[in-house]
Amino acid sequence: MALFKLLCTKKLFRCTLTLPSAFYSSEAVTTSTRLKFVPVSDPAEERQVKQLTDFVNNSQSLFILSGAGISTESGIPDYRSEGVGLYARSDQRPIQYSDFLRYPSRRVKYWARNYVGWPLFSSVQPNLTHKICADWEEAGKVHWLVTQNVDALHTKAGSKNITELHGCSHRVVCLSCQSITPRKELQKIISELNPRFKVESLNISPDGDVLLSDEEIKGFQVPECTNCGGILKPDVVFFGDNVPRPIVHFVFKKLSECDSVLVIGSSLFVYSGYRFILAASEQKKPVAVLNIGETRADHLADLKINAKVSDVLQQVKLR
Template identity: 55%
Template sequence: MFRCYCILYDRCHTLSVFHRGRATYSSLAFVPKHDPVCEDEINQVRDFINSSKKTLVLTGAGISTESGIPDYRSEGVGLYARSSRRPVQYNDFVRSEAIRRRYWARNFVGWPQFSSISPNATHYAIRNLELDLNRISYVITQNVDNLHYKAGSQKVIELHGTAYRVMCLSCNFKMKRHKFQEILSEMNPGVQLRSDEMKPDGDVEIREEDMESFKVPSCFNCGGILKPDIVFFGDNVPKERVNFIKQQISTSDSLLVLGSSLSVFSGFRFILHASELGKPIAIINIGETRGDKYAQLKIEKKCGDLLPRLYC
């Protein structure tokens, strides 16, 4: 049976989600302005899902904003609206030791907060659509925050990789990000683990002197460059991952997009592929998306207000 949720809001814009007898809390400070969901919209999305045996779900940063992780592009509350800083580029990370040092210093400080963030009602609703109702073929996420796995989803493809793993650019060495945090902590005992700002990939702003003196190890296997197992801006999603997702679109009956503006081509390409195959497309996202003209159904509401109510 699909599990329902009790969702409460306090005056500080904090969300309390009661799931399986426990409460998780998250800030709604990064969720754009939106109107309440109406019953007709819930019925439309329910009918869309019910019309397919298997739906492929594509999720974006808009579903994690409800857990307190900002996205990049949301009007007024996204990172680009609040700051002139931009995420690190792949080529800059590879070419510059100073940029790598500054990146890892900020990531080190932000990791305890980023890794402690909990799934919200949308993540749990997607999990239940997959496991309890057997409606989802796969969850394709553009997010690197691991929240689908934390919620219990099993068939997840992380399009842009995961912040929870570290990789070497020269060999096949990989290690868990939690273990890497312990190593960084031992190498940098004087760096304070405190920051007031969080970015979509866990990056934060810290003191200049902490960044300049920060120590970062080389690969423990070959001495190469270590980076998060994330597809940075300017890098490419591995071809085998793209081809696998296209195959899943071909064998699914429909595509449901949740919380993504589809501004980045790495995700938008799957809208084009589904459209070429004649697959029905539905999009739930606050604000316009790059894929709106390809969708048979578009709902501009918050996913957390709609998904948990589909089968209650």
């Protein structure tokens, strides 16, 4: 019960945000850089846009599930997009939760890479899709939004009725005492521990870290919890870990309150998000999917549009 109360406070549903840093070059915010992670696609047919417009307007309480495909337009890559996703461009893979816990050397590597990537990752701004979601909520159209992303861009855009299914990288949790530290504060602590560590990079991953060699991270010092000396970890669900059960139950409750479901920018390859679409289908709720490329729920969708998310959503006019 204590864990449920902790996870369901407004403090943990929404992130403490970091202001843009002057640390990185202006190249990071150019249009070409932002869009280089968006897969190539044909525009949606006019007929499909009309169908989606009708779908949204016919809903009285819309449930939105968003994924990494909406943040690619802000310059954050996803994992699986053909040609431009992290897996297509490199052999870099996210750390497994068990490895993070078991091996101190893996934690050193993780935190060094995260430290270097943080100034750029934390400064990324919402794009048109995030703003449209916030506008729809303000207009009373969106009852609840669940995002699989850990970048806080929905919160930055103004969404309030939101659950961050996989957590938020703008928070850090101690695995021993469960105390929460804003990530921007930890950045200062890491900097003080590593005054000579001056590596910079513009090549961030979906979760905000960068690829560094063993030589580059040599001597890097990992901070401990200032409260109890425990292991610190971003308050996100690592690969190989599970979404906390109270959050899963909460999202199922919100899904039950909605009358239709819109998936935007997610392949639903990960079961943590896909299970809600399965449930929506079992509950006979209409499902629309907007994503570049195949998704795990295409066979469940009443409408599937394979096109750039913002190009489609900006054509949907609420009535």
